[in-house]
Amino acid sequence: MLESHEALEFLKIRKSVPLTQLMAPGPSEAQLSDLLEIAARVPDHGRMEPWRFILYRGSAVIKAGEALAEIALKKNGQLSDEELEREHNRINRAPVAVGVVSNVVDDSNIPEWEQFLSAGAAAMNLVTATTAMGFGANWVTGWYSSDAEGRKVLGLAPHERMAGIVHIGSYDRAIPDRPRPDVKALTSEYTGPYQAS
Numbered sequence: 001m002l003e004s005h006e007a008l009e010f011l012k013i014r015k016s017v018p019l020t021q022l023m024a025p026g027p028s029e030a031q032l033s034d035l036l037e038i039a040a041r042v043p044d045h046g047r048m049e050p051w052r053f054i055l056y057r058g059s060a061v062i063k064a065g066e067a068l069a070e071i072a073l074k075k076n077g078q079l080s081d082e083e084l085e086r087e088h089n090r091i092n093r094a095p096v097a098v099g100v101v102s103n104v105v106d107d108s109n110i111p112e113w114e115q116f117l118s119a120g121a122a123a124m125n126l127v128t129a130t131t132a133m134g135f136g137a138n139w140v141t142g143w144y145s146s147d148a149e150g151r152k153v154l155g156l157a158p159h160e161r162m163a164g165i166v167h168i169g170s171y172d173r174a175i176p177d178r179p180r181p182d183v184k185a186l187t188s189e190y191t192g193p194y195q196a197s
């Protein structure tokens, strides 16, 4: 039987680390490779593998920021220095960022919706595994994910969507938790099919 009480205790308290708290060092190559293996270990109806990963790090991240700033400037007409700086650093928030790209296989009988969900599962596995490894993770999309030019700059094909970019780094302070859902209020007991009276 595959059972881990330690994993359960960990999952009860797992939380993201704010982007502003992420710093070097990031995971080693071996650690990153483990993280991606775990990210890919997700339910995937029909074994479509409807996702892929893009690593954003090093000088390429600076170039991505410049290109995103250009698009943002074009869209907004003008940006303050602070806003421009934010665009330049959009992807440059942590030692490494992993793009989890939803890559739906069109000519399959697996619903598109289910293929999107599998990409979300991969992103969540990556967040969970990263946290379990002792790093901080934060899953963001940002305006560029809803923008065709932004997606292109980040290396996505026209039919692909960004399930999210998971930023990964170390952190050096306790992270306060956020309010958590009232799960009881979100849960109901099914009482049988609706009967018209």
Ligand SMILES: Cc1cc2nc3c(=O)[nH]c(=O)nc-3n(C[C@H](O)[C@H](O)[C@H](O)COP(=O)(O)O)c2cc1C
Residues within 6 Å of the ligand: 014, 015, 016, 017, 138, 139, 140, 141, 142, 143, 163, 164, 178
């Ligand atoms: C698909 C998706 C996209 C997100 N995009 C953003 C984003 O662009 N900006 C942001 O501040 N948070 C975004 N978030 C939320 C962050 O991941 C947030 O830190 C997270 O909800 C914290 O929850 P946790 O502590 O349970 O991990 C996104 C979450 C999801 C699931």
